[in-house]
Amino acid sequence: MAQRSSGETEENASSPAETAARALVEQTPGNGQIVLAATPIGNLSDASPRLIELMRSAHVVAAEDTRRLLHLANALGVRVPGRLVSYHEHNEASRIAELLEIVEAGATLLVVSDAGMPAVSDPGFRLVEAAVAAGVTVTAVPGPSAVLTALSLSGLPTDRFTFEGFLPRKTGDRASRLADLADERRTMVFFEAPHRLHAMLRALGGAFGGSRPAAVARELTKLHEEVRRGPLDELAAWAEEGVRGEIAVVVSGKTEADAEDDVDHVAAVQSMMDSGMRLKDAVAAVAERDRISKRELYAAVVAARQ
Missing domain, CATH: 3.30.950.10 (Tetrapyrrole methylase, C-terminal domain)
Structure with missing residues (x-):
């Protein structure tokens, strides 16, 4: 079962980020880096050996939801000894400077989302952007992707x-x-x-x-x-x-067939207009007949007339 000591939670971490990071690194020296790691999108068996190893060894783990991360760790039988911090869309901007300080002090920072790959429709992009600008090493552990x-x-x-x-x-x-x-x-x-x-x-x-x-x-x-x-x-x-x-x-x-259909639809509207029908009515008639969007057909007709 994954366990945490009373001093390891984000809420109890009171020292400055860099001081805390240096203390962690002194216990397990390493070169500072950010690791983006994919987590299972459903089946827990999809957790990679590299993800499990990083959960065990990273100095700091930034998780979209810390409770879900601990639930995953428990399910995998993994203990997460590093400092655990929340990193989500609502605090992403304010967390970046602190996380970069941690890495620059020599820590390994593991970044995970609730499911799948971080930074893909999930928090992570802004941290990577800032890390690249600061010359901080960023790597990834690929895995499940919805x-x-x-x-x-x-x-x-x-x-x-x-x-x-x-x-x-x-x-x-x-x-x-x-x-x-x-x-x-x-x-x-x-x-x-x-x-x-x-x-x-x-x-x-x-x-x-x-x-x-x-x-x-x-x-x-x-x-x-x-x-x-x-x-x-x-x-x-x-x-x-x-x-x-x-x-x-x-x-x-x-497809090309769709493009040809567009031309045919515009031609049908033009034919109706030539017989005296108003543009709006002709578009409505063709759209209903062929079950297509009136808005898109109207725009196509206007573009063709120009």
Whole structure:
């Protein structure tokens, strides 16, 4: 079982960061470095031997949630003797100077997120950025990644892809982001909360077309792992009654066939306008007929006329 002495908690560490770090380094000398290490995204057996060794040997461990880190350590039968500090999105900016002091004093700093690789849609990027600027050594222990796991299981092209993280929650901001991705040719990977999945899939269908191939991966590497593949419209209908678990959504990029369809849709609108129909009405008619986004079609028609 993982245990901690009464003097090892973040709350009880009262000395300056550098003094504390030097004391730790004197006990176990080493060259100062930051190590970003991936933690399991579900199955604990995915914890690498290097992660386990670093949990045992690092002078300081910066964890997104210290309680989850100790739970992981207990499950792995690992004792974490180093100083444990919290490092998350709400204190990331204020922690950087202290963490760099610790490393510059010669300590090994292990950085972990709740699941997966730090700095990928999780805290860590700003620390790495500051460390590089300060000339501090940074290395990584690779391992589980929800992004790559979902991508590899999606059945969609993997040779070129883009990770988009979470879409904005506000409808207008989300529509703007999706409009920027309308012509994206690479496979796209998103994260989403389960209670917002249905609305997200409907928004994706409106922006990219309901027939765009996609996959929803949930509970990856866990007991109830599931990957649903199909057109966005079908996936949205499936998600309407609610979905549980950690979610990753993979969407096919725009293809040459999609581009040809765009041209055909614009031509159909133009034909209706030539027969006397108003632009707005023609766009609405074609969009409803072909089940595509009115907003995107309107923009395409305006662009073609210019």
